Each structure stands twice: as C-alpha cells, then as structure tokens.
Amino acid sequence: MKLNFFITKNFNQNIDKKSNLILSPEFYWVKKITLDVRFTSEVKNMAESIFDGTLPKGDFDYKVFKLSKREYILAAYDMKSINLELQKLNIARKFIDKIYLAQSEFSQEGLSVFLDDDFGITFSEGIVLYAPRVFLKKSPYMQEVLKNKKLSSQYIYSSRFSGVKFYDKWLNFLLLVFVLCSFISLVDILKLKKNINFLEKTKSDTISKNSLPKSSFELKSLLDESERYEKTSVDIKNSLDYVSRFPLKKGEYFTYLRFQNNKIVCMLKFKNRQRRELFQKYISKNRKSTIKIELKR
C-alpha cells in the first residue's frame, strides 16, 4: 500500500518509497464561480478567461469541482512550478505515484485538520483554505487523518502516464487514424454485405425467372445425369454413323443391327469373303466413338 503525504512549502520529511502527494493550497489558485452551465467541461473551457489577469506567468492546467447545480470551484495549477517546488523540498520524482490537490481530498463541510503547531487546513464555503492554527477549532493531525485516508480519482498527475503528455499530439493523431481506419473498414464491411445480398438476390431471381431447381445440389445432379446421357448418346450416334458410312455394293445389305451391352452388334449379307474382311477391317478402325462394333456371322 502506498503512503500518503500532505505537502506544504515547509514539508521536511524524507520520502523514499513510492507515495501519493496531496498539495496544500499554497501550490494552486482557486476561484468560486456561479455559471449557468450543465457540464464541468464547459466550465473548464472557460477557465483561462475566468482566471485572466489573476495568475502569474506560467503554463497552467485547470481542474473543475462542482459544488451545486450552478456553483463551481476552479483550480489552476502549473505543473512545471509544482515540480520545481517538489525538487526544492527534496522529493524525488521516482517516489511520486500520484499528485492530488487538497481541494479534491478534503472537501467535507466543516472539516479542519492541523498540519503542524502553526498551520492547518479547513474547508469553508466550498474551498479548502490553508490557515493559521489559531483560527481553527480543535482538530486531528494530518498524519492521523492520512493513515486511513482513501484518495479520490481526481489526481492531477500519475506516474503511470508521466511522459505520455509529450506524445499528446501523437495520441491525437493515432486516435484519428484508428477512427478513420475503423470507418473505412466499416464501409468496406457494409459494401461486402451489400454485394453478398446482391448475389443472393440475382441467384433467386434467375431461379424464379427460368424455373430452375431451387437447390444447387439438385441442379448439379440433374446436369450430371444429363451429361452422362449426352455422352453415351453421342457415342452411339457416332458409331451408327460410322457403320452406315461403309460403301455397300449392290446386293449387300444389313440383316441385323443392335445396340446392346455397350456395343453395336451387326449382321450383313456380303457378296464374298473379301468384302466381309474389308468390313471387319473398317469397323476395327473406328476412332469416332468408344463403343465397340462387332460383326456377327
């Protein structure tokens, strides 16, 4: 568990472990304002002009605390000068985990805490004040209060994100790139989805327009079957054509022709034996079809 320290400009303890620091009001400026706006972010946008002319020279950041519906507390702090002050107090940066403002951590109405024999802090009318002890009622000491103190999430610095600020512009750029890429990707997805729908619609239109079988499987099996028929049919016709092209002489004729068991069996009446052999030779040279032609005696 990390230790919590309340830092004043008179702080004289040695910090040698990673700790949380709560800055006393000496380190920042506050202003209580009444504005008719809904969000703290709107107030933050106006912070620079609200503090205009009241702050010393520096690079200020702002934090807004909402008190009531229209009441806000604005805190202005300069991280560079805070870092310099912390260096003066011998607080090494490596031992800082988070830095908080007292304004965010002690905002309980009527709360007072003694810091040492001379000073203390008190919460009055929405603002945490650093005041001489004589003006405060009897209160516990800060060390005791900090022992059980649960800190808020309103820190102004975190070691986890130190150095990241340098890359702020890069972060913005990366964010923009990611958002753009996401948008392009989204558009692409929508385009692809649209294309898929278009293909499906065209398919179903073709089916209904041409009264095709509804499933592709059915269509494919019908085609396969007909292709099989087609191939056999062409083979038979080629063989028949080939046989019928043999030049028969007068008195020669077919007495029988039959297609069975994937072959054509035929019987012919020939004038002599040589003619029969010539026919036999002719049918053996059939290259037009895979169906065999057989001459029967």
Added chain:
Amino acid sequence: MKIESKIYLLIASMIILLSLYLYQQKVEKEYQKELKRYELFQQNASKFISLRKSRENSQRVLNHILKIFNPSLHSKKANFHKIVFKDLNKKEFSRLMGILINSTIYIKKIDIKKIKNKIVLGLEVGL
C-alpha cells in the same frame, strides 16, 4: 481530455479496429465463397437452360418422327419412349436414321432387322 482517458480511448479504438478488421476478413471470405458459388450456379444454370432447350428440340423431333413415320408400336415409360417401326423401306429407313443421328434425342436401345424387303426398327429413346 485527461491523458489517461485518451489512452483508454486509444486502446478501445484499437480493439474496435482489430475486431472490425477480423470481421471484415470473415465477411470477405464469405463473399469470395458466395461469389464462387454464384459463378458455379450461373454456369450450371446456363447449361441447364440449354439442356432444356435441347430437350424441347428433341421433343419436337420425336413428334415429327411419330407423325411422319407412323410407328406400329409406341409406348412411354418414365422418360423413355419405346417405338417399333415394322414396315420401313430402305429410303424411309435411311431418312429416319439420318434424323435420329443428327438430333439431340438420346438413343438408349436400337434394334434393326431386315425381314424380306421390309426393315423392322426398334428404338428406345429418351429426351
């Protein structure tokens, strides 16, 4: 905006971008698959349509044959026609064979016999 909020936003947008990218890949694959399926379907559909046309043509040729050559026997079982021509002369036979060979009619069986001067032709054909 707080720097940490920005970092969280950046991480969230990175996760969103990655998820979108993965989903896009999935949809892209789906699309390619659908496109292939569609091309195959178109191919098969055009084959089927031309097949149907050729069947219609075969039917027309068959009707023509039945009308002109007047078969002695004709029966139909499922898609196949059994036809027997008993009294074909040589000329009729040659003409019939010419039509059959040049048509898209599917010949399942053929049986030719010559009895005296007449030719008997038995056919089993499909469309």
